[in-house]
């Protein structure tokens with residue numbers, strides 16, 4: 505890599521058996537979702553997180569759509585979820601005519617503040633959707649206790665935490681059903697892709713059916729329910745298998761990168777860095793986020809605009825759901841205030857964090873941030 509070249513915000517690593525498995529697809533002619541890698545990827549991925557069933561789908565957003573539909577969430581139901589997340593989490597809740605109920609983030613972990621959940625539970629609450637943000641898990645024990653006490657379903661969006669654990673238990677094994685994404689900036693990638701995992705036989709069956717247009721085994725073109733075509737191809741699953749074989753090393757490297765960034769940026773005034781750990785998990789730094797303090801007199805947008813000419817690619821933090829124009833126009837969240845999430849959205853950004861990032865590139869990124877922060 506040219507030392508002066510732009511440092512992209514993400515570049516994946518495809519150095520395992522990806523080529524070999526893709527070649528097998530081409531040689532065998534199995535390129536559709538009917539190919540054998542799909543089932544193998546589902547089984548190995550589910551086993552990795554300790555779930556009975558894996559249902560491979562076309563992307564992480566589709567996984568969430570199918571899960572919300574499979575749980576029968578609809579008009580009159582409320583679902584509690586964080587405001588600080590990607591729109592994929594809330595889309596099907598809104599489309600189905602259910603009511604999303606938002607909670608703010610914690611200022612330290614950026615994850616949903618689990619202490620705010622209980623006050624949001626009503627007789628109409630059907631589910632809690634937890635979303636592990638940027639590499640640290642949500643504090644799951646209080647969520648599990650609340651769900652048990654109130655008879656609520658738990659959906660776990662684990663798209664950013666492949667290989668992460670909460671108190672030693674794999675993320676993706678919590679609640680009724682969990683989802684993953686394999687977009688190229690996730691810890692393992694299939695280009696585009698996603699996975700649903702669950703221990704619940706009936707839910708798994710429903711998700712499989714929803715993924716495949718709800719075709720029926722007996723009378724294929726007679727439908728009892730509306731589904732989607734969310735199938736993953738054999739080509740994607742080939743990539744996924746090869747990537748899964750490398751997951752442990754990927755997580756190790758991400759932790760190393762996070763620790764290195766923190767070493768390079770520690771002590772800079774006005775810069776909040778990601779927590780290295782909590783009492784239940786060690787950060788796996790899906791992305792390396794920074795939050796700019798008021799003493800810097802700079803928004804994340806200004807910082808990103810200043811980093812680009814220095815050769816550093818960045819992305820802004822999530823924009824909270826309660827501030828989305830599309831939902832405001834629908835009359836949703838008119839009285840919501842979530843100051844932590846609103847602050848994170850304006851002051852947070854993430855630095856190049858892809859697995860192909862080199863130590864030299866990290867040095868360049870840190871030097872650029874240091875230059876802007878210290879004005880030197």
Ligand SMILES: *Cc1c(COP(=O)(O)O)cnc(C)c1O
Nearest residue numbers: 563564565592663664685686687
């Ligand atoms: C990436 C991501 C998704 C969406 O996955 P896609 O594969 O891009 O559709 C959903 N939830 C979270 C938390 C994500 O980070």
